Amino acid sequence: SxxxxxxxxxxxxxxxxxxxxxxxxxxxSPAYLQWYRQDPGRGPVFLLLIRENEKEKxxxxxxxxxxxxxxxxxxxxTASQPADSATYLCALDMGGGSNYKLTFxxxxxxxxxP
Amino acid sequence: xxxxxxxxxxxxxxxxxxxxxxxxPMKGHSHVYWxxxxxxxxxxxxxYLQKENIIDESGMPKERFSAEFPKEGPSILRIQQVVRGxxxxxxxxxxxxxxxxxxEQFFGPGTRLTVx
Numbered sequence: 560s561x562x563x564x565x566x567x568x569x570x571x572x573x574x575x576x577x578x579x580x581x582x583x584x585x586x587x588s589p590a591y592l593q594w595y596r597q598d599p600g601r602g603p604v605f606l607l608l609i610r611e612n613e614k615e616k617x618x619x620x621x622x623x624x625x626x627x628x629x630x631x632x633x634x635x636x637t638a639s640q641p642a643d644s645a646t647y648l649c650a651l652d653m654g655g656g657s658n659y660k661l662t663f664x665x666x667x668x669x670x671x672x673p
Numbered sequence: 674x675x676x677x678x679x680x681x682x683x684x685x686x687x688x689x690x691x692x693x694x695x696x697x698p699m700k701g702h703s704h705v706y707w708x709x710x711x712x713x714x715x716x717x718x719x720x721y722l723q724k725e726n727i728i729d730e731s732g733m734p735k736e737r738f739s740a741e742f743p744k745e746g747p748s749i750l751r752i753q754q755v756v757r758g759x760x761x762x763x764x765x766x767x768x769x770x771x772x773x774x775x776x777e778q779f780f781g782p783g784t785r786l787t788v789x
Binding site: 563593595600601602603604605608648650659660661662663664665666 | 677704706708713714715716717718721728729731732764766768777778779780781782783
């Protein structure tokens with residue numbers, strides 16, 4: 560089965576800096592990879608999706624890279640703000656033709672200090 | 674356009690009781706997914722349903738758990754004879770079509786089940 564590891568449980572940075580979160584996976588290569596944001600007591604909110612044939616995708620201050628050789632995705636938040644503080648989840652499809660089944664990492668808790 | 678709705682938001686049950694969790698997908702969405710998030714764990718897929726059909730229940734425990742998505746009304750996740758290990762946050766997500774190429778899923782706020 561697919562195994563996902565997100566680089567650290569918690570990451571603290573100063574406002575204005577770039578936050579970089581890592582998602583590593585083992586076993587098969589997913590058709591796509593997604594990043595979600597989860598605030599305490601809330602459900603995950605979709606941020607970005609990147610497909611296996613894409614190297615990079617951007618959305619406003621967010622950037623995601625996908626390296627299928629390294630089996631790794633990097634998630635960047637530039638010019639970070641305290642409002643970016645949340646848990647960020649990496650999610651992959653579970654393969655085997657079941658693209659609807661997502662498997663999630665445990666998440667990285669990002670804290671942006673003012 | 675209301676998002677995915679789940680109720681109750683919090684549910685307390687004693688061991689042996691039944692828990693019923695409800696999920697109303699976003700308007701126009703006919704695909705529903707249930708996930709469970711145990712403390713200190715990532716979300717785990719449980720079941721995928723379309724109207725009146727269970728498409729994939731490979732993530733559901735074999736006993737005590739069942740799910741349905743009737744033609745009318747919300748999707749229901751039912752846990753019979755709950756045990757303490759069932760305590761978790763249960764999230765429902767919906768999508769407007771098959772995730773053939775990985776479309777996003779819209780998540781509800783979750784139901785936090787506590788078994789005493």
